[in-house]
Amino acid sequence: MSAAAELLTFLAPQFGREIHVGEWLTIDQERIDRFAEVTGDRQWIHIDPERARRESPYGTTVAHGFLTLSLLPLLTQSNHPDHFQRNYPGMRLRVNYGLNRVRFPAPVLAGSRVRARTVLKDAEALGEAVQIRYEITVEIDGGERPGCVAEQLVRVYP
Template sequence: MLIINSFNEYKEYLGKELGTSNWHAISQEQINKFATATQDAQWIHTDAERCKTESPFGSPIAHGYLTLSLIPYLWKQIADIRNVKMEVNYGIESFKFGQPVIAGEEVQLHAKLEAISDLRGITKVVIQAKLTTKTGKKPVYTGNVVFLYHFN
């Protein structure tokens, strides 16, 4: 795991791969809980029997926003940003979905530092996020996440 303690340490990684997370299986239970939480229980996510006959995937798929919501959890497996008073999820940019995640598939986050700036003492970083599966030919998605760090 990468450990970063300051703006200057973070800046050393500009343009570099930061690492990959552990594999995480997206279960049907997790998909169902997300459907309940977001009130998005479309059958393509929650109805395994109907998916067998009507879905081009043959099985339920995870919500795209569920896969995006895993970024903070998976990011914490890649980097431990220390000496921080506060961390803020600031934005997401230019995300494109390349393939769905079938219920039960495992996903892994790959991160690269695209940009870093000092905004009057607040560190703004742009991390390229790419989510992959063990079986997929294309990434589940690629895009940039923006974090703000208030270092001590």
């Protein structure tokens, strides 16, 4: 049996199931400011706490949606050294292939805690590779709606 077929056999019982709930991470103003500096998105709603207190409908600064999105590897712990072998036995390389859909249903306010919940949607063989589809929901502690919902595609190769 090929490595791709073995991986599909390993993954199949998990299709449609939540496979991971990450640790809470506080999104503080320093992280927001650093992201603004790196990306050049220095809109006041992100980096000016005084003005945000006065003029924002949220009463405080908010994280960039793309900051929340960029934290998916950390929030899903997919960058942890043990993650690869535990989740992709028999494979040697993982590539982020892209996102099918991303939404930011609720703002992530400065000081909020967030965590990711991951559902393994499905997977398919692409030659020797396997493409895996995840739905990742970034919860906001105490929030009614998530800060981000993303459908991510990952390809792994033997």
